[in-house]
Amino acid sequence: MVRDLVIESTALTKAYGPHVALDSLDIKIEQGSTGLLGPNGAGKSTFLKTILGLIQLTSGEGKVLGYDIRTQGDQIRQRIGYMPEYDALNPGMEAIHQVRYSGELIGMNPNIALQRAHQALEYVGLGEQRYRQVSTFSTGMKQATKLACALIHDPQLIIADEPSNGLDAQARNFMLTTLDTTVKQGQRSVLMASHLMDDVERVCDNIVLLHKGKLAAQGKIEDLKAIDREVEIHVWGSASKMEETLSDRGMKVRREGRVMRIGHTGEETYNQILEAAADVGTQVRRMHDHEASLEDLFLVIMERLGHDVKSSDDLLRDIV
Amino acid sequence: MMPDITQHGTAETKEWEPVANTPVILFDRVSKTYGRISALGGVSLGISGGVTGILGMNGAGKSTMFKLMMGKIKPSSGAIRLFGTDPWKNPAPYSRIGFVPEHEKLYDWMTALDFVTTFARLHGMTRDEATKEAERVLSFVSLDEVMHKRIGQFSKGMRQRVKIAHALVNDPELIILDEPLQGCDPLARTTIMNVIKELGAMGRTVLVSSHILHEIERITEQIVILHRGRVLALGNSHAIREMLDQHPHKILLDCEKPRELAKSIIDIDEVTGMSFSNPEKLLIETKHLGEVHQKLPQLIIDSGEKVTGIDNPDDDLQSILLYLTGGSI
Amino acid sequence: MTDEESLETPFDPVVSKEESFGAETPVTGKTKMQAAWSADSDDSNSTAQVASMSQGQIFQQIYQPWEGTLNPRWMRNWAILRHHVLGIFRKGHRPWNIPTKLFIFFVIIASMTDVALALLFGMIGEASLYDIWGVNRDNMYGHVMGFFPRNILYYPIVAALLVGGMISEDRAHGTSAMYFSRPINRFDYASMKFLSVALILFFIIDGTLALYYFADILVMGKGWAWIIDTFPMFIATFLCGIILSFTYTAIGLSLSSISRGRFFPAIGLVAILMGTRAMASIIDALFDKSVLYVISPYDAVAHVCQALIGTEMTYDHPWVWSLISVIVINGLAIYLLANRVSSLEVTRE
Numbered sequence: 002m003v004r005d006l007v008i009e010s011t012a013l014t015k016a017y018g019p020h021v022a023l024d025s026l027d028i029k030i031e032q033g034s035t036g037l038l039g040p041n042g043a044g045k046s047t048f049l050k051t052i053l054g055l056i057q058l059t060s061g062e063g064k065v066l067g068y069d070i071r072t073q074g075d076q077i078r079q080r081i082g083y084m085p086e087y088d089a090l091n092p093g094m095e096a097i098h099q100v101r102y103s104g105e106l107i108g109m110n111p112n113i114a115l116q117r118a119h120q121a122l123e124y125v126g127l128g129e130q131r132y133r134q135v136s137t138f139s140t141g142m143k144q145a146t147k148l149a150c151a152l153i154h155d156p157q158l159i160i161a162d163e164p165s166n167g168l169d170a171q172a173r174n175f176m177l178t179t180l181d182t183t184v185k186q187g188q189r190s191v192l193m194a195s196h197l198m199d200d201v202e203r204v205c206d207n208i209v210l211l212h213k214g215k216l217a218a219q220g221k222i223e224d225l226k227a228i229d230r231e232v233e234i235h236v237w238g239s240a241s242k243m244e245e246t247l248s249d250r251g252m253k254v255r256r257e258g259r260v261m262r263i264g265h266t267g268e269e270t271y272n273q274i275l276e277a278a279a280d281v282g283t284q285v286r287r288m289h290d291h292e293a294s295l296e297d298l299f300l301v302i303m304e305r306l307g308h309d310v311k312s313s314d315d316l317l318r319d320i321v
Numbered sequence: 322m323m324p325d326i327t328q329h330g331t332a333e334t335k336e337w338e339p340v341a342n343t344p345v346i347l348f349d350r351v352s353k354t355y356g357r358i359s360a361l362g363g364v365s366l367g368i369s370g371g372v373t374g375i376l377g378m379n380g381a382g383k384s385t386m387f388k389l390m391m392g393k394i395k396p397s398s399g400a401i402r403l404f405g406t407d408p409w410k411n412p413a414p415y416s417r418i419g420f421v422p423e424h425e426k427l428y429d430w431m432t433a434l435d436f437v438t439t440f441a442r443l444h445g446m447t448r449d450e451a452t453k454e455a456e457r458v459l460s461f462v463s464l465d466e467v468m469h470k471r472i473g474q475f476s477k478g479m480r481q482r483v484k485i486a487h488a489l490v491n492d493p494e495l496i497i498l499d500e501p502l503q504g505c506d507p508l509a510r511t512t513i514m515n516v517i518k519e520l521g522a523m524g525r526t527v528l529v530s531s532h533i534l535h536e537i538e539r540i541t542e543q544i545v546i547l548h549r550g551r552v553l554a555l556g557n558s559h560a561i562r563e564m565l566d567q568h569p570h571k572i573l574l575d576c577e578k579p580r581e582l583a584k585s586i587i588d589i590d591e592v593t594g595m596s597f598s599n600p601e602k603l604l605i606e607t608k609h610l611g612e613v614h615q616k617l618p619q620l621i622i623d624s625g626e627k628v629t630g631i632d633n634p635d636d637d638l639q640s641i642l643l644y645l646t647g648g649s650i
Numbered sequence: 651m652t653d654e655e656s657l658e659t660p661f662d663p664v665v666s667k668e669e670s671f672g673a674e675t676p677v678t679g680k681t682k683m684q685a686a687w688s689a690d691s692d693d694s695n696s697t698a699q700v701a702s703m704s705q706g707q708i709f710q711q712i713y714q715p716w717e718g719t720l721n722p723r724w725m726r727n728w729a730i731l732r733h734h735v736l737g738i739f740r741k742g743h744r745p746w747n748i749p750t751k752l753f754i755f756f757v758i759i760a761s762m763t764d765v766a767l768a769l770l771f772g773m774i775g776e777a778s779l780y781d782i783w784g785v786n787r788d789n790m791y792g793h794v795m796g797f798f799p800r801n802i803l804y805y806p807i808v809a810a811l812l813v814g815g816m817i818s819e820d821r822a823h824g825t826s827a828m829y830f831s832r833p834i835n836r837f838d839y840a841s842m843k844f845l846s847v848a849l850i851l852f853f854i855i856d857g858t859l860a861l862y863y864f865a866d867i868l869v870m871g872k873g874w875a876w877i878i879d880t881f882p883m884f885i886a887t888f889l890c891g892i893i894l895s896f897t898y899t900a901i902g903l904s905l906s907s908i909s910r911g912r913f914f915p916a917i918g919l920v921a922i923l924m925g926t927r928a929m930a931s932i933i934d935a936l937f938d939k940s941v942l943y944v945i946s947p948y949d950a951v952a953h954v955c956q957a958l959i960g961t962e963m964t965y966d967h968p969w970v971w972s973l974i975s976v977i978v979i980n981g982l983a984i985y986l987l988a989n990r991v992s993s994l995e996v997t998r999e
Contacts, residue, residue: 053831075833079720083831089824095747105729107832108720120714144873150828155716167476169504179711187713197508234631237559237614271629275618284614286559288631289575296511 005032006064007190013061015047022047024214025061027222030192036201037194038299039211045194047210049160052192079107082166086162086194089147092136096146099135100228103150114153121149125179141172148179158190159183159314165200169296173200180204193247198295208295210302218302225302227291230265233288234274246277262291270276344369344407345495345526346390351399353385360385362550366401368528372521374537375530376638377547383530386547387497391420404494416444419488423499429473433464433483436472441490458486463512476511485516496520497528502536514540534638544638546645553645562636563610568644569593570610572617575630579603585624589616604634709843727842734816750811754854757804761858765865772870785866785880789813790887793859794894795952806923808854808897808918812847813902817991818910826994840903840991848899856891859884883959890955897947897976898923900983907990923948940966944975950966951976980983 008030015023039045050056052065054074063070065077082122090099097118104114122131125145130138132276134196135146144164151159164180165173181204195201201208201220210218218225236243240259247254250273263274271288278285344367353361359493361382377383388394389401392408401407403414428436434455460469462482469476472483481501488496498517502510517540520527531537537544538558545555554561576582579597586592586605591613594606607613610633617626621628635644677965737744740750766784771779783789793799817840820826860946865883867877901922905915926946933942943949943965953972963969 011862055830075835078831081831083827085824085827085831087824089827091745091819091823091825095742098742102729103828105733106726106829108722108726109718110721110725111729111732113718119715124713125709126711154720155458155714170882173506182711183713186711187715189713197506262864268627271627272622275621275628278618281621282615284611285631286614286616286633288628289628315556320802 006030007032008063008065008192010063011061013051014059014065015051015056016059022214023051026214026216028209028216028219030190030209031207032190033207034180034191034193034205035207035209036205037192037209037211038196038198038201039217040196043211044121044214045211046162047214049162049194052077052160053081054078069283079154080156081158081160082156084147084151084159084161084164086146088143088144090135090150093134095132095134096127096138096142096149097131099146100131100149100153104153107154109154117153117155118149122146124152125149126175139172140167141169141176144168144172144176148176152183156189158192160192160194162194164193164195167195177203194223198299202295210299222295222298225298231262231291231293232265232270232274233287233289233291234261234263234285235259236261236272236278236282237270237286239281239283242279242281243283246281247274250277265290329348343402345404346528347402348386348389348399349400349402351389351396351401354397359534359550361389361396364550364552366545366552366555368526368545370521370524370526371516371543372527372529372541374541374544376532376534376537376544376642377546378532379528380548380549382550383499383547385550387499387530390497390531391418395458416491417494419490419496421484421488421498421501422494423503425484427480427483430471432471433459433475433486434468434470435478436483437487440487442508444491444492452542454490455486457524458489459483461489462486462516465517476506476509478505478512481505481509481513482516485513489520493525495526495528497530499530500532501529502531502533510536515538515546516548517541534642538638546642548646554641558641559636559637562633562641564567565641565644566608568635569606569635570613570636572605572610572613573632574603574605574621574628575601575632576603576626576628577601578626582621582624582628585620586624589620670912672739686825709899723833723838726832727838730829730834730839730842731846733850734843735849738850750814753811754808754850757808758854758858760804761800761854762861764789765858765862767860768866769869772866785863787883787959788961790859790863790883791890791955791959793862794887794891795955797948797952798988801948801952802924805851805855805894806920806940809847809851809898809902810919812850813906813919815906815912815918816847816903816915817906818841818912818915821910821994830994836994837988840987844899844903844987848895851895851899852892855895856888859887859891873876885959886958887955890951890958893954893976894951897951897980900980900987901947904983904986904990907987941971943967944971947976947979950979 006029010026010028013023013026013028014021026048037048039047047056051058051063051070054070055076058071066080068076068080070077094102097115100118100121101111101114104117105111108119119131122128125148127142127145127149130142135143138146144166148161148164151161159180161180165176168176177200180191180193180275184191184204191204193201193204205222207221208218208225209216235260240256240261244254244256244261247261247263252266252270252273255262263270274288275285322470333511346366346368348364348366350361351361351364364382364386375386376382379649389396390403390408392401392403392411392414399407404417406414408414431439434452437455437459438448438451441454442448444451444455453472456465456468459465462485464479464482464486467479472480475483481503485498485501488498501517503514505513505542514536517527517529521541529537529540542558543556544558544561544562545635546553579602582603583595583597586595586603589607591607591609592605593608596604596606605613617631634640733743737746738754768780768783768785771783793800815822820829830836863880866872900917902915902919905918909915909918923946927943927948930940930942930946931951934940944954944967949965950972953963953969954976956963956965957969957973965972
């Protein structure tokens with residue numbers, strides 16, 4: 002069952018003179034939650050600007066919610082909500098009025114906008130604070146207010162740029178939960194640009210990875226993780242012998258002290274491990290499928306793209 | 322990156338056997354009392370090389386231990402040796418130690434590079450040497466991109482890394498970190514954990530104190546548990562668990578047909594109990610963890626049942642602490 | 651957690667209480683039965699109910715969809731206009747700062763000195779003084795274009811205060827993202843901002859003018875003949891007020907669009923108005939040539955207004971040149987404004 006595409010682009014290109022910011026992107030983003038990832042300079046912001054219809058494409062086609070980016074920008078912007086990364090609120094206004102105004106700007110009647118503003122602020126957890134001035138808000142509350150502004154008109158697609166930027170653990174947790182609820186309960190789509198893998202892993206089912214303006218990876222996180230499935234074991238006694246035996250049996254093994262990761266080659270992998278353990282006489286204290294984290298995933302992807310990265314930290318910096 | 326410590330922490334060892342001739346830190350029956358209050362009572366331990374986690378709630382004696390270690394206070398009884406010398410009123414070892422305290426005011430108006438360079442110069446380096454050294458340590462903690470920015474603009478995680486960097490100037494042999502991960506964002510947390518592990522792999526002695534157990538678990542298996550001024554346990558955390566036999570050990574197996582598998586497992590003498598609360602899991606209880614695990618692989622193969630997961634559910638620091646303190650943390 | 655051998659239990663071990671009956675006590679079946687209440691016969695099953703713990707959630711996050719319709723473009727623009735204009739005197743809209751609001755209030759009052767004095771002298775019957783202050787061609791011109799104090803203090807400074815943060819604040823606060831991520835195009839954005847400043851100025855200048863005119867009619871009971879006579883003048887002056895509001899707004903807003911702060915546009919506006927005038931008057935004094943007055947926005951507008959209203963011309967050069975100057979000045983200002991707004995950054999890297 003092919004799900005509706007909320008964003009799709011064909012050979013989307015944006016060049017600033019000789020510098021190509023977006024290079025022929027064929028992107029398909031489905032309904033649901035998608036993470037937009039990539040190091041600085043990869044083209045994330047440029048891509049978002051094209052989606053929002055704020056910059057002209059050099060060439061290629063793009064559609065958001067079925068509407069053409071070039072010609073139907075207004076329709077697009079009526080149906081999406083944008084939560085920018087940086088400050089985007091008037092500090093001298095109260096939260097409730099700020100959100101109400103943002104609803105009026107999209108065309109809501111003032112009294113309906115006010116009603117929805119109350120609901121939206123309640124939803125993002127600012128029910129008690131909605132009459133306070135934005136200047137008195139903490140970073141977490143400001144982020145929540147921005148989200149409320151984006152949600153006031155119940156858009157089909159919410160674009161959140163680094164939503165947990167500068168938030169403490171509690172606020173971050175709540176923000177991610179809110180986004181998750183919006184996707185699962187509200188059945189809306191969220192495109193979340195972030196450099197925090199943990200956040201993306203928590204909220205998103207799909208990812209789009211950009212690198213130097215090109216599309217490096219795209220798809221369901223689940224499917225992408227299947228690229229490199231491993232079984233992790235913790236042994237007690239004779240670890241090096243165990244490693245030897247496993248490689249002798251033709252298995253791909255990586256070892257760090259007592260912890261080993263063995264390439265998953267099918268259902269019989271587990272038995273092979275246990276047989277090796279019985280042979281060597283080592284105790285397998287722990288054995289389970291290793292859930293590759295998104296970080297691990299990226300290291301694999303970048304390796305395949307031919308870049309020498311030691312950690313996802315490198316990934317998020319400029320790779321030469 | 323974790324040192325292979327398979328052979329340590331067997332059931333018989335009670336005290337820490339020093340690996341080298343002299344442990345970096347040595348406590349010999351150390352006590353410290355403040356009037357009626359006993360902050361530390363009869364603590365004996367030796368720490369040398371690798372990463373050691375110091376666990377304990379507030380008031381357990383961690384800060385007292387650090388102060389004694391650094392020679393800031395004198396023990397009421399017992400002896401302390403740091404690099405083989407008594408640290409009390411003896412600043413000599415300080416150049417070999419890097420200390421990252423929990424609370425420290427950083428100079429917000431300085432750039433990270435300036436800050437670390439200043440501290441480097443306090444070690445007696447020339448300006449050029451100090452700058453080079455500062456650049457080295459800042460890049461070790463992955464702050465090379467932002468070293469020219471003011472500390473006031475840094476996030477909590479970045480500030481923590483600056484603190485760690487300045488303690489690493491002059492390549493100390495002993496690094497002590499007090500609650501290094503507090504308030505850090507996930508990226509900073511991973512970076513700091515990697516830095517700590519790497520220092521351990523490089524052969525330095527690293528002490529990390531924290532009350533957040535699952536973070537320590539990810540960093541090291543070598544731990545010291547303090548509770549009400551006494552050492553409850555020290556050594557490899559799994560070995561510690563094994564020693565707590567008044568709490569039966571648990572082995573959890575993921576399998577399709579647990580009851581079928583049970584028919585084979587029941588033949589192991591050391592197994593004292595089995596339960597099937599989950600239709601796809603078999604829980605085994607035993608007082609002899611090692612023996613059961615030794616026999617388990619062959620038994621599973623012989624039974625012909627498919628097992629896809631093995632786990633020791635209560636072999637984590639949380640459970641260990643709970644068992645040791647009887648729940649009265 | 652199984653803990654069979656807990657070392658410390660908070661409770662004393664239970665000691666069984668056995669009633670000891672002496673051997674001599676006859677078994678009469680009359681000893682008290684210490685059975686618990688409701689320990690009835692086992693015929694019916696004892697039942698119980700345990701109240702399920704209510705979650706006690708104070709906060710429940712429920713997503714509420716919205717099915718309403720969105721209004722068209724003009725309604726969105728109207729929202730922008732309302733936001734800026736209503737903010738002067740109502741809460742919940744654009745927050746103007748207190749000095750600005752106070753100064754506007756002061757200017758409104760101060761602009762009505764001619765109204766007050768006209769009515770005062772008219773009502774107490776001082777004919778000669780009334781003639782000085784009452785509605786006539788020159789006085790109406792003076793109400794709008796009088797140099798001191800109106801156009802050296804009141805109107806330019808109000809204009810300056812109004813345009814102060816108009817566009818620069820959206821850049822400083824980042825709220826331009828709020829406009830442009832919605833279906834608002836830059837033309838509408840700039841026009842509505844422009845209109846809101848112009849409207850406020852317009853209300854101050856022409857509002858008080860209308861008050862002046864109509865108060866005189868009503869209070870002094872002018873007849874229809876007088877009204878027909880003076881109405882064209884009134885309309886002409888009204889139009890001049892519009893041109894003046896427009897020009898000050900145009901210059902001020904274009905300055906606001908090129909700076910990030912609030913003070914530069916304000917100071918810039920006053921500087922341009924005063925500076926050009928000063929320079930032109932120096933040239934005039936030295937060389938007796940009034941033509942340089944065309945570069946002074948105030949004088950250009952004043953000249954055009956003089957022509958429109960029909961008061962005495964105080965400049966030597968033809969008024970068409972001043973008209974052209976007004977058009978050019980406004981054109982340049984609007985061009986600059988449009989240019990800057992169209993390249994306004996919405997998302998930062």
